[in-house]
Amino acid sequence: MFLLSSEQSWLRIDLSLIIAWGLCLVQCRNSKMAAEEKEARLEKMRHSAAHVMAEAVQSLFQGTKFGIGPAIEDGFYYDFELPRALVPDDLPTIEAKMKEIIAANAAFAKEEMDKAKALQFFSDQPYKLELIEELPDETVTIYRQGSFVDLCRGPHVNSTGNIGAFKLTSIAGAYWRGDEKRPMLQRIYGVAFDTQAELEDYLARLAEASKRDHRKLGKELDLFSLHDEAGPGLVHWHPKGALVREIIEDFWKKEHRKRGYDIVYTPHIAKVDLWKTSGHWDFYRENLYSPMDIEGQEYIIKPMNCLGHILMYKTQLRSYRNLPLRWAELGTVYRYERSGVLHGLARVRGFTQDDAHIFCRPDQLEAEVTEVVQLACFMLDTFGFHDYELLLSTRPEKYAGTIQSWEEATEALRKVLQCLELGYTIDPGEGVFYGPKIDIKLRDALGRLWQGPTIQVDFNLPQRFDVNYIGDDGSEHQVVMVHRTVLGSMERFMACLIEHYAGAFPVWLSPVQAVIIPIADRHLDYAHHLAGELREGGMRVQVDDRSERMNLKIREAQLGKVPYMLVVGDKELDSSTVSLRLRNGEDLGSLTASEFMSRVKSVIEARVPDKL
């Protein structure tokens, strides 16, 4: 890592290394520590690989200006300003040069340099100068290997020969210091591991993961589509995808009613003045679509569902006795998203939030948030997600409300997370302008995180819209509003769900739970009769009555990830049974329709992800 933070973090790193070594010496490390140690070692090696890549680029391109080049998960990157745009063909050339440098096995030499000298030394490197100027200390460290010298905090491997197997994977544009107002540099990403075998294993896993891509599976399984003609980021749900969505929504509604939510509907457009009052017109303008004129009045399509709920709340005087009110809506919203960020179902321009707004008294906030977090965890758990991250986002630079109210609400959220003993990290300054929030992020097939459930405290809207209740003292008090989703949006949730199961949905979610496969036309009547019986029992069943061979029908059901295949031929017809094949390839032989039904019913009721 580069010297971007204080001397204290230097110390921390060095100490942690010394401690790690010490523990190693007394041989009391357990596997977790061994893993951490390996991670630290890999990070050092990957960071060194970034330096080697920089040296290779320097030797290939005159006048390269260097940005930063850290280790990242599985690899490294380095940002450069180059005389020309990189093309994919450049990567093998750079790789070859890197291999030469590694073969030369030059030592990584650390040097200290005082700041003034460093400024002189890096005088033709504007980005490095900027970094040096921001460093608090009077001396900086540089690392030298071969002909390449870089400003760097270290640590590094001893010499370039200690770099393991690596591969440069992609080139990308990246703004200097992540600021879109600053120059865009060219970033080269690479991956690096100790051994060639580990590298190949990683690349194989990557290829495997891309088979789970929801965009690919969405097409293959006929779940949804997006269309140039309709516009980017606008999802069309095909019957099977719509069915999965409907099952999720039905489940969602039932679970909400159980927990004291009421379900409401609000319109998709509203007068723009409403959004001016709310602050969205000022704070959220860049995500709003242009107003449309209706009889001389300007309307916009809603980017959020909250305002409708507020208007409904205000149709009556509300007593403290009647709070909290929990109003839920599967509300479809439209937001302008910049074209470069759209991604299948995971990031779109029109989506349906599984939204709800809780209007409560301040003293109820903690209990309400607790229940919402529990509900979100219950939902994720039910759908089979166990690997997610909780984040507590605190007050941003631009905020509404008083510092005191922010602190109280943030403290309430923190307390909830602690009481529930959920591991979480703080995301400083990442709250919404109207209040702090808890976000839950889900992983897609490639390990990228997507924000799903979110729980946001809001001080702004109750104040702007005078959202009040009559307290036990007979006077008006402002409510606290909680905006929350427990899935996120139907679109993004579906994306994560598809990737999580690689398209093989658990039985309760499968759009087609069973395909009946008659062997010959004379079994068609029996097949349709069976289908009727199973449908009567609530199953989603299809009969593959084409005049195709059984093998083809099995193959297609298998590729369609249908959990159960019921083969019926003479034998089954005679004995009034079905021959059951599972999508994992298992052949369970024959059983009666009712035996099959009771098996499936128990699987469905349990909602166990991987059981058939």
Added chain:
RNA sequence: GCCCACAUAGCUCAGUCGGUAGAGCACGUUCUUGGUAAGAACGGGGUCACCAGUUCGAAUCUGGUUGUGGGCUCCA
């Protein structure tokens, strides 16, 4: 929006040096009635994303537009 790449039949993809396009699957018709992952034959289907330009001639070269992919920034 920005950087790089890509766009050929419904889908997955070939298409050499610039000379008016091909496969497999899917679809249609016919034959086949087959016991646990692809039965066979024949047939229909393309303004090579769109708009310009260069050229005797463009899927192919150039520019622009739209869309897609990987990043960056931003977010459910």
